[in-house]
Amino acid sequence: MLEFFKINDPFRMIGIFFLLILLRIPYYLMDIPITQPELLWQLLGERMTAGNLHFADTIDSTGPLSALVYGINQLLFENSLLSFSLISFLLILFQIFYTNELLIRVNAYEESNYLPAFIMVILYQLSFDFMTLSPALMGNTFLLLAMGQLLRLTSVNANTVPAVLLMGFWAGIAFCFHFSYLALLPFFILTGLLVNGFTFQQLNLLVTSYLLPFAACAVFYFWQDALSEFFRLYVVLGVKIQALYHVAIKDLLYIFSLPLLLTLFGYFLNNTMHRMNVNQQKQNQLLFLYLLFNIATFFLMERISPYQFVSIFPPIAYFTTHLFTISSKRMMQQSMAYGLLLIIPFIGYSWVFYQKNEPSFERYKVNIDAGRDIPKDSSVMVLDDNLDSYNQAKAASPYLNFRLTRLYFEGMDERERKVRIYRDLKRESPDLIIDETQVFHLWTKDIPHYRFLYENEGAGRYRKIR
Numbered sequence: 084m085l086e087f088f089k090i091n092d093p094f095r096m097i098g099i100f101f102l103l104i105l106l107r108i109p110y111y112l113m114d115i116p117i118t119q120p121e122l123l124w125q126l127l128g129e130r131m132t133a134g135n136l137h138f139a140d141t142i143d144s145t146g147p148l149s150a151l152v153y154g155i156n157q158l159l160f161e162n163s164l165l166s167f168s169l170i171s172f173l174l175i176l177f178q179i180f181y182t183n184e185l186l187i188r189v190n191a192y193e194e195s196n197y198l199p200a201f202i203m204v205i206l207y208q209l210s211f212d213f214m215t216l217s218p219a220l221m222g223n224t225f226l227l228l229a230m231g232q233l234l235r236l237t238s239v240n241a242n243t244v245p246a247v248l249l250m251g252f253w254a255g256i257a258f259c260f261h262f263s264y265l266a267l268l269p270f271f272i273l274t275g276l277l278v279n280g281f282t283f284q285q286l287n288l289l290v291t292s293y294l295l296p297f298a299a300c301a302v303f304y305f306w307q308d309a310l311s312e313f314f315r316l317y318v319v320l321g322v323k324i325q326a327l328y329h330v331a332i333k334d335l336l337y338i339f340s341l342p343l344l345l346t347l348f349g350y351f352l353n354n355t356m357h358r359m360n361v362n363q364q365k366q367n368q369l370l371f372l373y374l375l376f377n378i379a380t381f382f383l384m385e386r387i388s389p390y391q392f393v394s395i396f397p398p399i400a401y402f403t404t405h406l407f408t409i410s411s412k413r414m415m416q417q418s419m420a421y422g423l424l425l426i427i428p429f430i431g432y433s434w435v436f437y438q439k440n441e442p443s444f445e446r447y448k449v450n451i452d453a454g455r456d457i458p459k460d461s462s463v464m465v466l467d468d469n470l471d472s473y474n475q476a477k478a479a480s481p482y483l484n485f486r487l488t489r490l491y492f493e494g495m496d497e498r499e500r501k502v503r504i505y506r507d508l509k510r511e512s513p514d515l516i517i518d519e520t521q522v523f524h525l526w527t528k529d530i531p532h533y534r535f536l537y538e539n540e541g542a543g544r545y546r547k548i549r
Contacts, residue, residue, distance in 0.1 A: 095197040096180055103175070103204050109432050110211045113439075116448040117164060119329065120386060121215055122470050124149075124167075126478050128157030135481070138316050139309035140510075142491055143483040144324065144385050147300045147317070148259045149218035156216070167216040174224055175214070179203045182397045185231045189238065191366055191401065192408050199400040201420075206396045208428040209338050210389035211435055222260030223394045226267060229253035230373060230397070233271065236279045237365040247275070247285050251292030259296045262321045263383035263391065268293060270376035278365055320490050321385070327468060327486065329388040329447040330438075338389055338434060341426065342399050346374065349402030352409050374398035385484075388447065449474050457515060464513035467520055479513035485520070492526075505530055516545040 123143070130141050131154030137147060145153075153162060160166035183200040186192065207213045213220070232250035236243060254271055257264045275281035275289060304313040350371055353359070359367060377394045384391050403423075407416050438444040453471035457463060462479035465472050468486060482488040492500050504526050516523055516537060523537075523545055537545035 096176075096200065099179060099197070099200050099204055100176065102201075103172070103179075103207070106204065106208045106428055107214060109428075110214070110435070113211075113432075113435055115211050115435060115439075116451060117474070118212060118215075118388075118447055119449060119470055120212075120217065120388065120390075121164065121167065122449050122474060123483055124153050124216070125157075125162040126470070126473055126483055128153035128162040129478065130481075130483075132157045136307055136309055138304065138312045139307065141481050141483055142316060142488045144262060144317065144321055144487050146218050146222070146258075146260045146262060147304075147313070148256065148296075149221055149261065152216070152221060164215075168214055171214050171216045171220055174216075174220055175207055178224060178227055178397075181227055181231070182400065185227075185234060186401060186404075189234045189362070189366060191363065192404065194408070196404075196408075198404045198407055199397075202400040202403050202423065203396050205423050205427045206342060206399060208431045209342070210431050212388060212390040213393055215390065217390045217393070218261040219263075219391050219393050222257040222264050225253045225257040225260065226264060226394055227397060229257065229267075229271070233274065233279075233369060234366060237362045237369070243285060244288070247281070247288050248292045251289040252295055255293040255296040258293075259300055262317060262385065263380040264394070266380045266383050267376055270372060274369055274372055278368055315494070316487065316491060320487055320494075322383070324385055324487055324490055326384055327386050329386055331443060334434065334438070335387075335389065335392075338430060339392065339395075341430065342403070345406065346399045346402040349405040353402065353405040356409050357405065370398040370401050374402075385487075451475075461514040462511070464511060464516045466516065466518045466522055469519070472517055476515075479511040481507050481511065489522075500526075501529060505532075512547075514547050518543045518545060 124145070127137070127141065127143060127145055127150055131137060131150060135141050137143070137145070137150040143150075156162050156166055156170070179200045182203060183197055186199055187195040229250045229252075232246045232253065236246050236250075250271060254264070254267060257267070271289060271293070272286065275286060281289070301310060301313065304310045350367070353367060374395055377392070377398070380391070380394070381387075406419060438447075450471045451474060453474065457472065457476045461476050463472055463476040464478075464480035464482070466480075466482065466485060468484075470483075492503070495503065508527075508530075518524075521543065536548060538548050540546050
């Protein structure tokens with residue numbers, strides 16, 4: 084099997100295609116429920132197609148370009164989980180192919196091969212949520228394009244101006260898909276200065292091109308008279324919002340410890356046992372720093388979940404491949420290959436089995452039984468981070484991210500907050516308000532019209548009086 088991927092032949096991607104499908108089958112047989120983020124993305128797509136402007140009419144931290152994708156997907160496929168799986172499958176195939184072709188093009192190894200692609204296929208099995216259409220996955224596509232331009236600059240005859248321009252532009256698009264990728268801007272600046280020796284003009288070009296996609300989004304929201312909401316919700320509060328842990332730190336350590344350990348082995352063995360040329364030394368440094376900065380995105384994540392770390396796979400695949408290229412013993416190489424093929428997917432499958440029996444998994448999955456007591460065709464507004472009730476009822480709420488909503492309202496003066504709440508309630512007019520956090524009474528205490536329009540049923544529920 085290993086010999087199949089050690090040959091530099093683009094048709095090896097056919098084997099990658101079928102291997103990726105084969106390794107995903109166990110996840111599909113496990114009947115994994117829809118997750119809270121997936122439900123949120125579906126609701127966001129529904130609101131986009133209903134004419135609600137993201138950030139202005141919907142309070143959520145999803146990147147503007149990701150929201151656009153969910154809106155288009157809602158129009159075409161109604162944001163079904165099947166469409167999430169199929170589109171993400173195509174994105175993953177592209178990322179695997181592009182990463183492998185990039186490493187071949189920059190001569191990262193002594194002999195060109197498809198081992199990085201083989202390893203990346205295995206890494207995507209570490210968790211079931213890597214195969215969903217997340218903002219992290221979409222943004223990672225453009226991060227790879229930016230990284231490709233950076234690695235090409237390690238070549239002696241590289242044309243620096245278009246490479247720097249495209250590097251900043253692709254990285255800026257990634258940021259507009261996923262906020263935590265903002266942590267990669269210092270990486271591109273730092274490596275440009277220290278590794279590639281950028282001049283002041285090149286550094287200015289990088290930063291300017293990085294800001295172009297964000298500026299385009301800002302101009303659009305300016306035209307829609309929603310620039311302040313866009314900047315405040317996506318940038319200012321994106322840094323301040325407290326992270327929601329869908330999974331515990333111990334779960335992340337269980338999933339990623341082995342791949343990261345193999346990465347460290349590959350990094351140190353590559354530095355001590357492999358004679359690299361100047362370009363390969365730069366690539367080694369760049370990819371190790373890229374891995375560290377991608378791990379650092381943890382501090383900007385609004386939701387803590389495995390899918391958020393999808394961007395660490397290319398550098399892990401690069402360093403793990405060195406474990407195969409450095410070793411000259413065929414038996415050792417075969418043992419490592421079969422070991423990875425068995426152990427890495429087993430980590431992912433076993434984690435799902437473990438989580439399905441753990442109460443803590445309730446923070447991540449959607450409880451399909453929640454809201455069954457809500458009358459059919461009733462519109463619901465949920466004032467909480469738990470979105471379970473929207474799975475059974477029509478959503479009538481702009482507050483898809485309640486933690487962000489509270490931060491947003493806390494930054495307003497009292498009059499401004501009352502006007503916004505009044506406007507939202509008038510527009511949405513929900514039949515039922517589920518208030519687990521006990522804020523509805525406080526928000527409407529000086530809006531008599533709505534205090535008497537809804538009756539308190541107890542247990543944090545307010546029903547509209549007809």
